[in-house]
Amino acid sequence: MKTLFISVNNETEPYPVAPIGAAYLAKALRDNGHEAIILDLCFVKDPFSSIDSAIKESHPDIIGISIRNIDNLTFNKSRFYLPYIRSLVDFLKDISSVPIVVGGSGFSIFPEEVLRYLDLDLGVVGEGENAIMRIADALETGNDIRAIPNLAYTKDGIFTLNSMQYADINQHPERALIDNRKYLERGGMGNIQSKRGCPFKCNYCTYPNIEGTRLRLKEPGAVVDELKGMVKDFGIDYAFFVDDIFNFPQEHSMAICEAMIKDNLKIDWTCFCTPLGMTTELAGLMKTAGCKGVEFGSDAGSETTLKGLGKPFTP
Numbered sequence: 001m002k003t004l005f006i007s008v009n010n011e012t013e014p015y016p017v018a019p020i021g022a023a024y025l026a027k028a029l030r031d032n033g034h035e036a037i038i039l040d041l042c043f044v045k046d047p048f049s050s051i052d053s054a055i056k057e058s059h060p061d062i063i064g065i066s067i068r069n070i071d072n073l074t075f076n077k078s079r080f081y082l083p084y085i086r087s088l089v090d091f092l093k094d095i096s097s098v099p100i101v102v103g104g105s106g107f108s109i110f111p112e113e114v115l116r117y118l119d120l121d122l123g124v125v126g127e128g129e130n131a132i133m134r135i136a137d138a139l140e141t142g143n144d145i146r147a148i149p150n151l152a153y154t155k156d157g158i159f160t161l162n163s164m165q166y167a168d169i170n171q172h173p174e175r176a177l178i179d180n181r182k183y184l185e186r187g188g189m190g191n192i193q194s195k196r197g198c199p200f201k202c203n204y205c206t207y208p209n210i211e212g213t214r215l216r217l218k219e220p221g222a223v224v225d226e227l228k229g230m231v232k233d234f235g236i237d238y239a240f241f242v243d244d245i246f247n248f249p250q251e252h253s254m255a256i257c258e259a260m261i262k263d264n265l266k267i268d269w270t271c272f273c274t275p276l277g278m279t280t281e282l283a284g285l286m287k288t289a290g291c292k293g294v295e296f297g298s299d300a301g302s303e304t305t306l307k308g309l310g311k312p313f314t315p
Contacts, residue, residue, distance in 0.1 A: 001136040002035040004060035006051065006092075008085050009068040010042050015187040018042075018180065020242070021104055021128070022066045023173030028129035030174060034136045038177040041088075043186070048091055055096050062099055062136060063092060067106035067114070081106075082117055089118045101135060103128045108210045111152040112159040123152040126210050127196070129167040169196050169216045172226050180234040189270075190236035194223045194256055198244045200274075202297075203310040207244040220255040224263055231267055239269040245297075246271035247278055247286075254282055257289040268292045276313040 005026060007019035019040055026036035039054045041047045065085070072079045092100060103124040107114045111125050122145075124131045131150040138145040146153060149165035180190060195218060196211040230236040247253045260267075270293040271286075278296075286294075300306050301315050 003062040005064040027174035065102040067104040127167040189238040241271035247273045257285040260289040
C-alpha cells in the first residue's frame with residue numbers, strides 16, 4: 001500500500017516548521033513493507049496544482065492529511081486555517097476516490113469538530129505510527145479498521161474515538177522525505193524529540209492530550225545518533241528539541257548533554273524548558289553541548305495566576 005502524506009501547514013512566521021510527525025509515520029510504514037511519500041505544502045505557490053501532480057505521479061492507496069495547528073495562536077492577528085484546509089480536502093475528493101485519513105497535533109485536540117468541519121470520516125488521534133500501519137494493513141487485506149486504537153471516525157453521523165495507544169519513542173523520522181535545506185535557508189531548523197508525554201498538570205496545555213501523561217524517554221545514545229545523522233546526512237546545523245520540557249527529568253537531559261559533549265557533536269540547538277529544576281550545573285552542560293537558547297514556559301509572574309494555571313513553580 002502506498003500512502004501520500006500531505007502536510008498542509010504553510011505558516012512561515014515566526015519561522016517554518018518541518019513536518020516531523022508525517023516523517024515519523026512515513027518511517028513506520030516503510031519499515032513495515034508499505035510505501036510512503038510526503039507532499040509538503042509549506043513553500044509551494046499553488047497547493048492545488050501540487051496536490052494534483054502528486055496524485056497523478058504517485059497513485060496513492062491512502063491519503064493522509066497532517067494538520068499541525070488550526071490557527072496561528074496570535075490573538076490580535078488571528079488566522080483560522082481550517083477553511084483553507086477544507087478547500088484542499090474538497091479538491092482531493094474531486095480528483096481522487098481513495099480513503100482520506102486526517103491526523104496531526106491540530107486534529108488530535110479537536111478530532112470530532114475537525115472531522116465534521118472537513119466532512120471526513122477517518123482520523124488518527126495522538127501518536128499515529130501504530131495506527132497508520134494497521135490502517136494500511138487492513139485496507140490492503142480488506143479487513144475492518146474500526147477497532148484500531150487511536151482511530152477517530154464517524155458513521156451514520158455518530159462520532160467514535162477508540163482507545164489510545166502510544167508508539168516506540170526510539171524510532172527516527174524519515175527525514176529524507178523532507179526538504180531540510182529549504183527549512184534551514186528560510187529560518188527553520190531540524191526538529192528532534194528526546195521524549196514524549198508530560199506528567200505535569202498545567203490546565204491549558206495540549207501536550208498530555210496528544211502524547212499522554214506518562215513520560216517515555218529516548219535513550220540518550222539514540223538521541224545523539226539521530227543528531228549525528230541530521231548533521232551528516234542532511235547538513236542540519238541547528239536543531240530544536242520539540243519535547244514539551246527538555247530539562248525534565250533532569251538526569252535524562254544531563255545524560256543527553258554529556259553524550260553530545262563526549263561525541264564532540266557540532267550542532268547548535270534550542271529547546272523548551274521549565275523554570276522548575278533548571279540548575280546552574282544543567283545550564284552549564286547545555287551550553288557546553290551547544291545550546292544557544294531556551295524558551296521558558298514561565299507564563300506569569302503572579303503567584304495567584306501561576307496557581308490558577310496549575311504551574312508547578314512559584315515566581
